[in-house]
């Protein structure tokens with residue numbers, strides 16, 4: 001029998017022991033577990049929730065199924081940043097085992113990272129716990145140049161696509177290069193923007209993946225959580241040691257909610273990506289945020305768009321584009337007026353992404369404010385960039401809401417009795433295709449491809 005699909009595995013939990021046969025595994029909201037023997041050979045699975053808890057075990061089992069590893073290779077922790085902190089602590093632990101005089105480990109990370117990741121790496125660098133360098137990971141040759149200029153690289157932290165610029169790092173090629181240069185270099189991938197449903201970096205030579213489960217995995221913005229997944233058994237033991245020693249394991253209630261969130265990951269992500277595809281095409285073709293010889297800057301950035309310079313590369317190792325997109329207005333003031341417009345009824349001005357609700361933000365003032373403005377400028381991070389994180393609402397409602405706010409912010413106007421949308425900032429126009437009329441092309445492209453891949457998996461019913 002063929003293996004079950006990921007979506008099915010996430011909905012149907014493995015059998016669990018419960019005296020009443022509860023369909024949903026119970027929440028073990030207990031710190032301690034009674035011990036029936038003091039004999040070491042009869043050690044029980046649980047004694048104290050910092051060390052382990054049955055509800056946390058269930059969520060770890062589910063994430064293990066998502067990534068195709070054993071459940072003792074997965075750790076659920078209190079946030080995405082905690083996940084990275086634990087991984088980096090293991091690196092620092094290993095390097096200090098070389099003695100007090102051992103140099104701090106050298107880490108190469110992207111130069112377009114989530115603001116909190118940048119902050120943590122800068123913090124470690126400032127205390128000489130690690131030497132963090134940055135490279136444009138979407139440019140293979142530049143990355144190689146930075147890597148080869150170091151006497152030794154101990155760790156590489158990768159993220160693709162980046163949040164919110166949507167730059168793609170060629171993860172299979174980069175990981176193969178790094179391992180060929182130094183098989184002991186720890187390769188870490190932040191898979192938050194994709195989730196395990198869209199990409200599994202463990203399939204190429206990455207050592208450890210983490211996700212902010214606060215985002216897609218949970219999907220409802222009611223918990224903070226992180227997950228760490230590795231195939232490397234020695235690293236798994238170290239991670240367990242750090243989680244148990246520091247007490248950063250995910251709490252029982254959060255674990256229980258994450259198990260529930262994971263059940264609907266498949267349908268949520270599907271609808272969120274559908275909305276993002278429609279919206280990105282609409283912003284590009286109808287609202288004038290598209291590349292032309294005259295307009296190279298005010299474009300829609302989304303890895304699901306054919307016009308994205310790395311569209312094919314992204315598709316080559318991911319199963320979907322995710323639901324985060326961005327665009328620039330060319331003016332900080334216009335972007336601010338859009339994001340703060342009173343006409344927004346559905347799009348909430350909120351950080352984070354991966355939630356069932358649609359969110360709009362200005363990263364330079366919100367999620368990426370932790371990056372020094374001088375560094376943002378040096379890295380050409382646009383101050384006027386607007387990020388859209390699509391939820392599961394009706395797509396026509398989302399378009400109408402955004403259009404009303406864009407008109408209110410003086411970015412676009414409707415012309416020809418509403419038939420055309422004119423972009424006042426770059427002079428481009430397109431047909432007003434909000435509502436049902438906007439959908440056919442996208443449906444062909446998106447669902448066409450999806451159905452084709454589903455059909456290729458269809459097998460004959462077994463003879464009973």
Ligand SMILES: Cc1ncc(COP(=O)(O)O)c(C=O)c1O
Nearest residue numbers: 079080081114163192212214225
């Ligand atoms: C790409 C990415 N990685 C990691 C994190 C950190 O996750 P958390 O907020 O759960 O600590 C975030 C957002 O916060 C993020 O956007």
Ligand SMILES: N[C@@H](CCSC[C@H](N)C(=O)O)C(=O)O
Nearest residue numbers: 114116351352353366367370
């Ligand atoms: N004030 C927070 C900002 C969190 S940003 C959350 C998320 N990663 C996003 O991209 O929106 C902080 O200082 O970390």
